[in-house]
Amino acid sequence: MVDKNINKETVVLHADGEWKQKEGTVAPAIYYTATFSANDPTEFAEMAGTPRHGNYYTRYGNPVHDRVISIMAELEGTETALVSSSGMGAIATTLLSLVSAGDHVIAQTRHYMSTTKIMDEMLPRFGVETTVVEQADVKNFEEAIRPNTKLIMIETPVNPTLVVTDIEAVVEFAKKHGILVVADNTFASPINQRPHDFGVDVIVHSATKYLGGHHDITAGVICTSNELAEKIWDTHTSLGSVLSPMDAWLLLRGLRTLPVRMERINENALRLAKFLEQLPQIENVYYPGLESHPQHGIAKKQMKGFGAVIAFAIKGDYAATQRFVSSLKLTTNAVSLGGVESLAVHTASMWEGALNEEQMKTAGIPVNFVRFSVGLEHIEDLKADVLQALKSI
Incomplete structure (x- = not known):
C-alpha cells in the first residue's frame, strides 16, 4: 500500500515496490514457470491451501500477477484485484461467481456485445433471469428490481454508443436493497473514473485496451474486496482463464505509462x-x-x-x-x-x-x-x- 496522497503517475511506478526490493532488479523479472517448488511438506501444504498464492501454481497466481494486482488495486481504490487472460474472462468469471440459479440480474440495453450475449443467452441457461433497461434514465434500474435481484451490471461509458450511466445513483438504490453492483470500467480507465469511489463492489477491465496500451496483449482485471476476490478466484481457478507470465509482464509495462x-x-x-x-x-x-x-x-x-x-x-x-x-x-x-x-x-x-x-x-x-x-x-x-x-x- 502506497501513501494515499501520492499521485497516479507515482502509483504505477511504485505500488509494487515490495517486489522490487525482493528481486533487487529495476525492471521486473518474468517468472515463466507453471509450478513452484516447496522446501518441505509443511510448506507445500501451506502453499496449496492459500488462496491466490503467488508461488504455488500459475493458474492460482504468479509473482508477476501480484505486481499487476498491487498497482491495479491502488489505481481503482480497492482492497485487491485478480487478473485473467481476457476482459471477457474477467466479466464471465465475475458473473458466474456471484449469481446462482433462481437469481435475477439487471443489465443495460447497451453493453459490449459479448456481455450482451452472456446476459441474453448464457445466464438463462443456468436459471438466472436477466432484465435489460435503458441506462440513460437511472429510474429504470430501480423499477426493474425484484425480491430475487442479486446483481446489477453497468458499463459506462458504453461500448460503442458512449451512453453514460449515473454510477452514484445506481449504487445508492442498489445498496438499499442489498444488491451487488459490477461496473465495466474499460472505456474510462481508472485514470478517468473510479467506480469504487461511488460504492461499486466489483470493477472489471479489458486490460487489452488502455491498461496494456500497445495492442500486444489480451488480458483482464477484476478489482474488488478481499472477501469477493476469494469467491471470484475460486471460480477463476476452475474456469482456467489464466494470464500468462509474459502477458502479465507486458501489462505491467503498459501500466507504467x-x-x-x-x-x-x-x-x-x-x-x-x-x-x-x-x-x-x-x-x-x-x-x-x-x-x-x-x-x-x-x-x-x-x-x-x-x-x-x-x-x-x-x-x-x-x-x-x-x-x-x-x-x-x-x-x-x-x-x-x-x-x-x-x-x-x-x-x-x-x-x-x-x-x-x-x-x-x-x-x-x-x-x-x-x-x-x-x-x-x-x-x-x-x-x-x-x-x-x-x-x-
Missing part, C-alpha cells in the same frame, strides 16, 4: 470530437466530453477525462461508411481501442457477426456508425486523415 498516455489521449480525443462536430459530412458525434452529449453533466460529475473513443455517424449509407473507414491512412481499420495507435471500425460490420438484428437494434447501432479510438498521433495529422477519408463518401 498509463497516466501519461491517458493525458494525451484525453486531449486528442476531445479536440478531434469538437473538430468532427463542425464537419458537414458528419451527421452526429457522440463523446462524453462534448457539451452536446446528452449525459455530459453526469460524465463531468464522475469522470476526470473522457477517454479515447468517439462514436460518430457519417452522412451516408452502409457502403459509404465502409469506404470512409477503409480510406483512413494513419488510422488502422481494426478492433480494440485505447492503444498508442488510432483505430477505427465500421461498427455495424463488426457487431453484426456477433449480434442478431434485434440485439443490434436494442444496442442502438445504425448502419452509418463509426467507432474511432484516438491514439497518440499529432492531432493535426489525425484531422487531416479524417478529411481525406471523407472524400471517399
Whole structure:
C-alpha cells in the first residue's frame, strides 16, 4: 500500500515496490514457470491451501500477477484485484461467481456485445433471469428490481454508443436493497473514473485496451474486496482463464505509462470530437466530453477525462461508411481501442457477426456508425486523415 496522497503517475511506478526490493532488479523479472517448488511438506501444504498464492501454481497466481494486482488495486481504490487472460474472462468469471440459479440480474440495453450475449443467452441457461433497461434514465434500474435481484451490471461509458450511466445513483438504490453492483470500467480507465469511489463492489477491465496500451496483449482485471476476490478466484481457478507470465509482464509495462498516455489521449480525443462536430459530412458525434452529449453533466460529475473513443455517424449509407473507414491512412481499420495507435471500425460490420438484428437494434447501432479510438498521433495529422477519408463518401 502506497501513501494515499501520492499521485497516479507515482502509483504505477511504485505500488509494487515490495517486489522490487525482493528481486533487487529495476525492471521486473518474468517468472515463466507453471509450478513452484516447496522446501518441505509443511510448506507445500501451506502453499496449496492459500488462496491466490503467488508461488504455488500459475493458474492460482504468479509473482508477476501480484505486481499487476498491487498497482491495479491502488489505481481503482480497492482492497485487491485478480487478473485473467481476457476482459471477457474477467466479466464471465465475475458473473458466474456471484449469481446462482433462481437469481435475477439487471443489465443495460447497451453493453459490449459479448456481455450482451452472456446476459441474453448464457445466464438463462443456468436459471438466472436477466432484465435489460435503458441506462440513460437511472429510474429504470430501480423499477426493474425484484425480491430475487442479486446483481446489477453497468458499463459506462458504453461500448460503442458512449451512453453514460449515473454510477452514484445506481449504487445508492442498489445498496438499499442489498444488491451487488459490477461496473465495466474499460472505456474510462481508472485514470478517468473510479467506480469504487461511488460504492461499486466489483470493477472489471479489458486490460487489452488502455491498461496494456500497445495492442500486444489480451488480458483482464477484476478489482474488488478481499472477501469477493476469494469467491471470484475460486471460480477463476476452475474456469482456467489464466494470464500468462509474459502477458502479465507486458501489462505491467503498459501500466507504467498509463497516466501519461491517458493525458494525451484525453486531449486528442476531445479536440478531434469538437473538430468532427463542425464537419458537414458528419451527421452526429457522440463523446462524453462534448457539451452536446446528452449525459455530459453526469460524465463531468464522475469522470476526470473522457477517454479515447468517439462514436460518430457519417452522412451516408452502409457502403459509404465502409469506404470512409477503409480510406483512413494513419488510422488502422481494426478492433480494440485505447492503444498508442488510432483505430477505427465500421461498427455495424463488426457487431453484426456477433449480434442478431434485434440485439443490434436494442444496442442502438445504425448502419452509418463509426467507432474511432484516438491514439497518440499529432492531432493535426489525425484531422487531416479524417478529411481525406471523407472524400471517399
